[in-house]
Amino acid sequence: MDFHTPSSFEDASKRAAEATGLTRFLAGGTDVLVQMRSGTVLPDTLIDLKHIPGTQDITRTPDGGWRIGIAVSGARLGDHADLVADWPGVVEGMELVGSTQVQGRATLVGNLCNGSPAADSVPGLVAAQASVEITGLTGVRTVPVEDIPAGPGKTTLSPGDVISGILIPPRGAHGGDAYQRFTPRTEMDIAVAGCAISLRVDGDTITEARVAVGAVAPTVRLVPDAAAALIGSTLDDTAIDALVTAVRAACNPIDDKRGTAEFRTDVAGVLAKRVAHIAYSRAKGDAQ
Amino acid sequence: MSELTVHLWAGLRRFTGGLEVVTVEASSIGKMLDALVEAYPGLGPIFEAGISVAVDGEIINGGRHRPLAPSNEIYLMQRIKGG
Amino acid sequence: MPKDDIKEFRLVGTRPNRPDGLDKVTGRARYGADITAPGMLWGAVLRSPHAHAKILKIDTSKAEALTGVKAVVTRADFPTGLTGEEWNLQENTMAGEKALYDGHAIAAVAATSSLIAQEAVRLIEVDYEVLPHVTDVDDAIKPDAPVIREGAADASVPEGMPPNVVKYFEFGRGDTAAGFKDADLVMERSFKTEATHQGYIEPHACLGQLGADGKGEMWVCTQGQWFIRQMCSAVLGLNAAQLRVTPSEIGGGFGGKTTIFMEPLSLALSQKAGGRPVKIVMSRSEVLRATGPTASASMDVKIGMTKDGKLTAARAEFRMQGGAFPGAPVDMALYCCLAPYKIENVEHIGYDVLANRPKCAAYRAPGSPMGAFAVESLIDEMCRKLDLDPMEVRLKNAVREGDQASYGPTFGSIGLVEVLEATAKHPNLSVPLGPNQGRGVASGYWFNHNGETSVSMAISEDGTAQVSVGTPDIGGSRASIALMVAETLGIAYEDVRVNVVETGALGVNEPTHGSRATFATGKAATIAARAAIKEMCRRAANEWGIDEEAVEWVDGAAQPAGPNAGDYPPMSIKDIAKNMGSTGGPISGHHESVPDGVGASFGCHVVDVEVDPETGLTKILRYLVVQDAGRAIHPSYVEGQYQGGAVQGIGWALNEEYVYGKDGRLQNPIFLDYRMPVASDLPMIDTMIVEVPNPGHPFGVRGVGETGITPPLPAIANAIQGATGVRMSHLPMTPTKVLAALKASQE
């Protein structure tokens, strides 16, 4: 196995494009090392991105949004008070990935590129309308987060593409987001269903909303009908019922060892209801 | 030698002509088991697979030497194992 | 003379630091994988990806050609002609004609590094003819199920039974038909439990060395070094005395480390590699796929009860699969399931059934938790139906000394009534419950075990004592044995060192299993200490020139008694030890036996749960364990056994299970998906130690290790019914199952 530590994303992209056999990028490594250990993925080339300047940084962008380096761990994300204040839902999604120990290494980009439909950090990013910056052989481009996963274990990235940053838009006034997942254990588990909601209010009325669900379809899914159910409402029972119905309608899960399709669909609706209340009260500035 | 009353388990009745309680002449656990096999050869493989003997409520493993008397309450049991 | 009727204790019942504590908090303690040897090779094992397949051909040539590979073994390298359980062990160690389960070992490699060994394993080519498989017990017992092994049934199985039934078991007494007629309520229900794994955190690991001369050594994490010696010798055709087995510190066992898995492979590889030592460390997925799970069970129970709560009759019919080999603990499940109840008319029927799963190993009170789940659940449901207090019903029917057990014999000293009475008074029972909350109660029973035991102790030159024991210390047994020996000798706890020794140092010992270490090794060590006291009294008597019968041992010193009382100042153990070289030589004591006087242990658990009605998630709010310890030598480690057993039971009840896919492969062979309880899932586990001394032990000890895993399964099911009104009859009670049951009950 070849091991590289490039000092720029352009170099990383070039090395990945030139490599023969199986190539993996290494950021936090919490998925790649597990796959190597079990023998399910035995890379011929491993490219460690952490030596590239800026990969460990969380920076405020000029427009008031955020740029998150690709090697920023969940623990660092959670320790960043300003980011947590802006996007608590994004951060709490990432913080649900694995144990305290895993949090010391695991990254948003890794969670995204692993391609799991149950990735806990992805619904929050999708609801937040986050995007990723991709450095490829033809240059740098920006793509919405929801366009990256292509199905379980698959992404839309091409050989030579390397994600070089995560961009989260400015929170703006009267906004709030939240994420919850359901797992049989309190910790150390893979989501059986997950839901993230980001919304904005004007007084008591919801003016903007994005709803994303995880673990209930081959990829994390944005549910515009669910958002529509919220917009214009004051999160009254009718709106909640419509939200739950829309979320359940968007579910297309499988039966597997972690839960039946029926259970996942039911619980996605329950989570949507609970998450909507949290996001709503965060948007209104109520104490949490 | 003295006559012992031995309680088997129901599954063994087909080796003893339908009896679940049998009597044998013996003075120890080992001699009792041997006498049972002599009287009812079908019990041999069962005993070889592992047997415990409860004497007056105490479950005994590997105690062929333990003396027995007619006053003892004797139950044969599957060999007790533990984790 | 040594005293054997001590009632007041100086040390027994105190809580000193364990002797191996410092090693274990500093990382110094050496476990199975922590040792290396000069010239050491690394082993790796190729495992079957199929649940059931004929092995047509194994081509190891590419693996053998890889640089660094020093040996490859397959079943062809093992002796033939074994029978019975020895054949089973050999077949499980390495597949012969067929792979019998997903994870069954097919070949093994030794190489100069772990990475090379793993690469070599991937180069081995196997041609399989995949056969139909069966993994569920109810499918496996069908007459037309795929036949796992012809002729595997033992003599207990009458003709005409389905082909995978390998053992049939039936016992009972009274007249159940009449008993059911006397009942005001007769209920019948079917229950299922899924296979669970012992879940010890330390994967199996060993370092084996075997020369061409048949002399070998092994370092291994095991509950029983003699079992390893005997089983490896049998499987490989070795002379047992030529194999020296040293137990490492052990990272948990719970019954799962009382047998062999890859240990013979390290020896076979070593011999083929010219005697170089070979270390094999299992991965977690190997542990889950190929070692120790317990059986899964399908059970029908029928019980009769009068309207005032008297049990009149019970019938239990259990089917269990314990993998592709005989040995599911269906007999133990049946023996224990009704043991807490005085009941005249009982009928028990059991079937041990083969399935394409790994060979089951013992797991803490093997069988008892499954049977308790069925019986204790149904009794609770009947109490609810008759509006009776489940604690009162348990007390009303509780067995006492002199009662006939459900499995036949008359109980000696037991403490069930004391346990139930203590439970009923515990404050946890009067905590008010909120919405969606429920309380569940259940009892549990385990026999406990004695087993072959050999202990040796010696007095050191300075009057301290060393004790050699053969039972590995899994949960603090060094401390409890040191307490008993120090108490007996009349010296300080710190003046006793307990060593867990290798097979060359003592006679045969059974493993630390069956809740026996503190009982059996403790009893043998106490008897050995008394032998040393007798010798020390004799030395003092010789010095004083008096009859040795006229010397007694008081507070760690010989002193003249009877007519000679006060004639000489006491001679301390230090004085005697200092001069022992000139008074007759070394002073020691030893004891070898299968100790009699085993005392059974009953327990009762009370759990409060809250069930989320929208997701089916069960949260444990409070948990209480009450159990009879006979006498707690070191109460902290007794509590530890209670708490650990309860939490294993909680895992079994709520989330743990072996999930097999349609392809017969294990779907969840990692800790992420084999969901053992984590710290945040649990409250504190309250304990109460009841002490009804066991007359068969010098200090009154009953084994305490196993009973505690039994009540949680039904107690939680009972609490869930209290919280939701829904009766869960299939473990684990996952949110998916609970929510489905809730929805079904509302339709």
Added chain:
Amino acid sequence: MSKIHVTTVVNGDEVEFLADPRETLLDCLRDHLGLTGSKEGCGTGDCGACSVTVDGVLVSSCLMLGVEAQGKRIATIEGMANGEELHPLQRQFVEHAALQCGFCTPGILVAAKALLEKNPDPTETEVRYWLAGNLCRCTGYDKIIRAVMDAASEMRGAA
């Protein structure tokens, strides 16, 4: 397949080793440096027995490559006591009988120390969630949690 020379600081000592890039930090600690106090219970980051800190951050050493340790500061169980003087957590674990088999103990101690450095006064719930990635199969966690709480209290008192 060439090995990579790694220089790093472990428990305050500068060390070097040659690592195959496929080897985890845990493999390197155990097999190249002889530091076998960190254990492998799962190899997938689910049990916490291999917990160490890297530049002060708690990680599973089975989820990090040995070559990634270049230039880092690593702390393992072997460095927890100060000479003969045990860390309060170590002492409280022994006194509380917070270990039975002891296999998970090094990882739990390392993780608990990282917690108390970040939060000297944790609630029981905070301790339970912080340690959720450290599996213990023997104790049911009760005595572990009590030992951590008491060590925290002792350390606050001593500060």
